[in-house]
Amino acid sequence: MNINIVPLQTHGDERGSLVSLEETNNIPFAIKRVYYMYDTKKDTRRGFHAHKKLKQLVVALKGSCRFVLDNGIERVEVVLDNPAQGLLLDSLIWREMYDFSEDCVLMVLADSHYDESDYIRNYEEFAKLVGEI
Ligand code: T46
Numbered sequence: 001m002n003i004n005i006v007p008l009q010t011h012g013d014e015r016g017s018l019v020s021l022e023e024t025n026n027i028p029f030a031i032k033r034v035y036y037m038y039d040t041k042k043d044t045r046r047g048f049h050a051h052k053k054l055k056q057l058v059v060a061l062k063g064s065c066r067f068v069l070d071n072g073i074e075r076v077e078v079v080l081d082n083p084a085q086g087l088l089l090d091s092l093i094w095r096e097m098y099d100f101s102e103d104c105v106l107m108v109l110a111d112s113h114y115d116e117s118d119y120i121r122n123y124e125e126f127a128k129l130v131g132e133i
Contacts (some may be wrong), residue, residue: 001069001073001074001076003069003076003078003087004087004088005078005085005086005087005088006026006027006028006057006085006087006088007084007085008021008026008059008083008084008085008086009026009084010084017083017084019083019084021109027057027086027109028055029055029057029111030111031109031110032110032111032112032113033109033110033112033113033114034108034109034110035107035108035110036061036105036106036107036108037104037106037108038104038105038106040065040100040104040106042100042102044098044100045096045097045098046096046097046098047067047095047097048094048095048096048123049094049095049119049120049121049126050091050092050093050094050095050119050120050126051089051091051092051093051118051119051120052091052092052118052119052120053091053112053118054091054110054111054112054115054118055088055089055090055110055111056088056089056108056109056110056111057087057088057089057108057109058080058086058087058089058106058107058108059080059083059086059087059106059107059108059109060080060081060082060083060104060105060106061105061106061107062083062103062104062105063081063101063102063104063105064079064080064081064099064100064101065080065081065097065098065099065100065101065104065106066078066079066080066097066099067079067080067087067095067096067097068094068095068096068097069089069093069094069095070093070094070095070096071092071093071094071130072092072094072126072127072130072131073130080106086109092129092130092133094123094126
């Protein structure tokens with residue numbers, strides 16, 4: 001499976017680091033929504049769904065967590081622990097997140113507004129859909 005990690009240019013000097021995100025420049029879609037997760041409790045697992053159309057970019061602004069990505073054929077694990085890298089989450093990829101560090105702050109940029117009807121929350125339904133494509 002192709003795992004798309006986008007390097008985000010860091011502007012650093014003696015004061016610290018700055019990363020700028022600009023739609024269609026270093027973010028390959030128009031940004032319609034930003035959300036973030038923090039204070040995730042120990043041993044929590046999140047996700048367990050795919051999206052029909054939504055594309056997203058995930059950045060671990062602080063701390064780390066693990067993603068399991070599954071395209072219906074292959075499952076791959078990715079560690080996110082670098083605020084200068086974004087993980088592109090394409091549509092029709094099952095995702096699970098776990099092993100959140102206590103200080104983990106995950107920011108997600110999305111190409112659409114929140115729409116529950118875009119979620120596939122049942123793995124069998126997901127596997128059937130990608131098997132038919
Ligand atoms: C994804 C992974 C990486 C909203 O009201 N608006 C929003 O924009 C979002 C994302 C969520 N919500 C509500 C819906 C639920 O009541 O917030 C609650 C938690 O959402 P959910 O259980 O879907 O969270 P995760 O961590 O399982 O998944 C989220 C995103 O929903 C999903 O698109 O790809 O992060």
